[in-house]
Each structure stands twice: as structure tokens, then as C-alpha cells.
Amino acid sequence: MMNSSILISRNLCVGYNDKAVMSDINFSLEAGKILAIVGPSGCGKSTLMRVLGGLDEPLSGECELLGIKVTEAQVRQREMTLRRSGFLFQGSALFSSLTLRENVEMPMREFLGVSNLQIRQLAEYKLALVGLAEAMDKLPSEVSGGMAKRAGIARAMALDPEIIFLDEPSAGLDPISSARLDELILKVRESFGTTIVLVSHEVPSILRTADFCVYLDSDTGTMGAYAPPKDFLQPGSHPKASAFFSQIKIS
Ligand SMILES: Nc1ncnc2c1ncn2[C@@H]1O[C@H](COP(=O)(O)OP(=O)(O)O)[C@@H](O)[C@H]1O
Ligand SMILES: [Mg+2]
Numbered sequence: 001m002m003n004s005s006i007l008i009s010r011n012l013c014v015g016y017n018d019k020a021v022m023s024d025i026n027f028s029l030e031a032g033k034i035l036a037i038v039g040p041s042g043c044g045k046s047t048l049m050r051v052l053g054g055l056d057e058p059l060s061g062e063c064e065l066l067g068i069k070v071t072e073a074q075v076r077q078r079e080m081t082l083r084r085s086g087f088l089f090q091g092s093a094l095f096s097s098l099t100l101r102e103n104v105e106m107p108m109r110e111f112l113g114v115s116n117l118q119i120r121q122l123a124e125y126k127l128a129l130v131g132l133a134e135a136m137d138k139l140p141s142e143v144s145g146g147m148a149k150r151a152g153i154a155r156a157m158a159l160d161p162e163i164i165f166l167d168e169p170s171a172g173l174d175p176i177s178s179a180r181l182d183e184l185i186l187k188v189r190e191s192f193g194t195t196i197v198l199v200s201h202e203v204p205s206i207l208r209t210a211d212f213c214v215y216l217d218s219d220t221g222t223m224g225a226y227a228p229p230k231d232f233l234q235p236g237s238h239p240k241a242s243a244f245f246s247q248i249k250i251s
Contacts, residue, residue, distance in 0.1 A: 004030050004031055005028045005029060005030055005031075005064070006029060006030065006031040006065070006066060006067075006162065006163055006195050007028070007029040007035070007052060007063075007064070007065055007066075007163065007195070007197065008027070008028045008029070008062075008063070008064040009025045009026055009027050009028075009052065009061070009062075009063055010026060010061055010062040010063070010064075011024065011025070011026060011060070011061040011062065012025040012026075012048070012051065012058050012060075012061035012062070012063055013025070013058060013059045013060045013061050014044060014047050014048050014051045014056075014058050014059060015044075015047065015059050016047075018059065020059055020221060021043075021044035021047050021221070022043065022044035022047065022048055022216055022221055022222065022223065023221055023222050024222040024223055025048065025061070025214070025222075025223045026223065026226070027212070027214055027223070027226040029195065029197075029212060031162070031193070031195050032189065032193045032194075032195055033195060033196075033211040033212060034185070034186075034189060034195075034196045034197075034198065034209050034210050034211050034212075035195075035196070035197045035198070035210060035211070035212050035213070035214065036198055036199075036200050036206045036209070036210035036212070036213045036214070036229065037049060037197065037198070037199045037200075037213075037214045037216065038199075038200060038201060038206060038213050038214065038215050038216065038229075038241075038244065039201070039215060039216030039217070039218060039224075039244075040201065040218050040244075041201065042218070043216045043217075043218035044216055044218075044221075045167075045199040045201075045216060046090055046167055046199060048214075048216070049165055049167055049197065049199050051063060052065065052165070052197060053065070053082075053085055053087060053165045053197075054070035054073075054078055054081050054082060054085070055082075055087075057071070058071060065081050065085070065163070066081050066084055066085070066162060066163065068080070068081050083111060083159065084159075084161055084162050084163070085161050085162070085163050085164065085165065086155075086156030086157055086158070086159065086161035086163070086164035086165070087156055087164070087165050087166075087167075088149075088152040088153060088155075088156045088164070088165070088166045088167060088169055089167050090167040090168050090171070090199075093152070094140040094148060094151060094152060094155070095140075096139065096140050096141060097139070098139075098140075099136065099137050099138060099139055100127060100132060100135060100136050100137075100138055100139075100140065100143065100147075100151040100154075101120070101123050101124065101127060101136040101137060103140070103151060103155050104123040104126050104127060104151065104154045104155045104158050105119050105120065105123045105158075106155070106158075107155065107158040107159055108122060108123060108158050108159065111159055112159070122158075123136075123154075123158070124136060126154040126155075126157055126158060127151070127154050129154065129157075129188075129191075130150040130151070130153055130154045130157075130184055131150060131180075131184070132147060132150055132151060132154065135147055135151075144177070145172055145173055145177065146173050146174075146177030146178075146180065146181065149169055149170070149173065149177075149181055150181065150184060152169075153166070153169065153181075153184060153185075153188070157188065157192075157194070160192070161194065162194065162195060163194065163195040163196070163197065164188070164194055164195075164196055164197070165197045165198075166185070166196065166197070166198040166199070167198075167199045168199050168200060168201075169181055169185070169198060169200075170182070170200065170202055170205055171202075178202065178205060179205075179208075181205075182205050182208045182209050185198070185209050186208075186209060196209075198210070203244070203245055203247060206229050206245075207229050207230065207245075210228075210229050211228060212226065212227065212228055212229075213225075213226070213227060213228065213229040213232070213241075214226055215227075215232070215238060215240070215241035215244065217240055217241075219240070224238050224240055224241055225237070225238035225241045227241075229245065232244070232245040233245055233246065
């Protein structure tokens with residue numbers, strides 16, 4: 001029987017140069033779900049996301065992505081998980097000298113053995129999907145922050161990944177653009193069944209989109225809780241996660 005979990009973290013400890021940033025990270029996520037990695041700034045969300053995506057090594061513990069133990073995998077297996085995953089890094093990072101369409105075409109040129117015309121059509125389809133049909137030939141500097149983020153999601157979706165990792169996709173956006181981005185994330189999941197791991201510290205956005213939430217506790221340096229975000233609004237849940245979700249400042 002195939003395990004339907006697409007992402008499993010077992011006692012993961014992540015950090016830099018043998019210095020732990022976050023430890024005791026344990027969860028298992030089913031395919032097709034939306035997971036939010038949540039916690040205060042600097043607590044290790046981006047660090048954890050890169051390890052979960054198989055981009056960086058953990059200090060210890062085990063991570064299983066798409067049925068492959070990326071922490072033990074051979075280079076070739078790891079490349080296969082990368083080919084089946086999409087990433088949007090913090091700050092969107094489109095190539096500034098390329099149009100939105102050319103940005104989305106880039107991973108396709110690298111990995112798909114199809115004609116230029118087909119690549120163009122696939123890229124245009126992905127950009128239309130994220131509501132950028134009219135802006136495909138613009139440079140990143142010529143579009144709004146929200147549009148650049150949507151282009152970044154189209155690029156993350158370029159190779160029809162089974163899972164996408166989005167690091168603070170709505171950071172710096174106004175509330176309306178942020179809400180539109182949340183709708184897009186839900187639409188991607190609904191249309192393609194894509195599993196989505198997103199880093200966020202925006203409570204309304206997490207409550208709108210995420211099925212589950214990894215709450216990172218910066219005081220203990222460990223995973224404080226793993227639960228559906230709405231659970232943190234109930235009495236008796238993890239106190240710090242609950243305070244975070246109720247937007248209460250505790251010192
Ligand atoms: N390349 C790096 N080398 C050493 N320390 C880093 C590096 N990147 C981030 N850090 C540190 O790791 C901690 C967690 O960072 P990060 O994962 O970026 O937090 P978050 O995404 O939650 O804001 C911070 O203390 C940060 O200074
Ligand atoms: Mg970060």
C-alpha cells in the first residue's frame with residue numbers, strides 16, 4: 001500500500017554550521033493539502049522550507065518528500081524530487097532582464113524536450129492561469145508586486161509539479177492583492193491537486209488557505225504545534241500558537 005503522505009518530517013533539526021535553529025520537527029502531510037509554516041520572523045521558516053524541499057541538508061533527522069527520503073537520497077533521486085517540485089523563494093526573484101513569459105519559459109527550456117512554439121504556448125497557458133494573460137511581455141519592473149508574485153507562482157508551476165513551496169508569497173502586498181493571491185493558491189490546488197507548502201506570518205491568509213499549520217516556537221527552538229490553523233483559535237490549544245493566531249502580543 002502506498003503511503004498517501006507526500007511530505008514527512010521525522011525529528012528534523014535544521015540550522016547552520018552545526019548550530020540548531022529549529023529542532024523536533026515532526027509532521028506528516030497528505031498529498032493535495034496546504035501546509036503553512038508559521039512563526040515569528042527569524043525563527044527558521046525559510047531554513048525549514050529549504051530542507052523540506054530537499055535543497056539543504058538538515059543537521060539531523062529525516063525528511064521524506066514524494067516517497068523519497070531526501071536526507072539519504074542519491075544525487076539522481078534528489079534531482080528527481082526537484083524536477084517534481086516547484087519553488088517560489090522569498091522576494092520572488094524573477095530574472096529582471098526577462099519578460100514574465102520568458103521567466104516562466106526558463107525551467108521549461110531546461111527540462112522539457114519540446115519545440116519553442118510549444119514552450120511558448122505552455123508558458124502562456126500558465127500565465128493566463130494566474131491572471132497575467134495581458135502582462136506576459138512585460139518586464140518584472142513594469143508590473144505590480146502582486147503581479148510579480150503571481151508570475152513567480154506561474155514559474156513554480158512551469159513543470160507541473162506535484163508539490164510547490166512558496167516562501168512568504170504575500171509579503172509586502174496590500175490586503176487586496178494578498179487576498180487575490182490566497183484565492184490563486186486555492187485555485188491551483190483545486191485545479192491541479194497540487195500540494196502546497198507555504199511560509200507565512202499573515203494570520204488572515206493562513207486561516208483562508210491552510211489545512212494544517214506547523215507552528216515554530218522561537219523561544220524553545222522547537223516545533224510548538226502541528227494542527228489545522230482554526231484549532232489555534234479554540235481555547236486550550238498551544239498557548240503561543242493561540243496567541244499568535246489571535247494576534248495577541250506576548251512578551
Ligand atoms: N545562510 C545562513 N547562515 C547562517 N545563519 C543563517 C543563514 N540563513 C539564515 N540564518 C539564520 O537562521 C535563523 C533563521 O532564519 P530564517 O530561516 O531565514 O528565518 P525566517 O524565515 O523564519 O524569518 C536566523 O537567525 C538567521 O539569521
Ligand atoms: Mg524567511
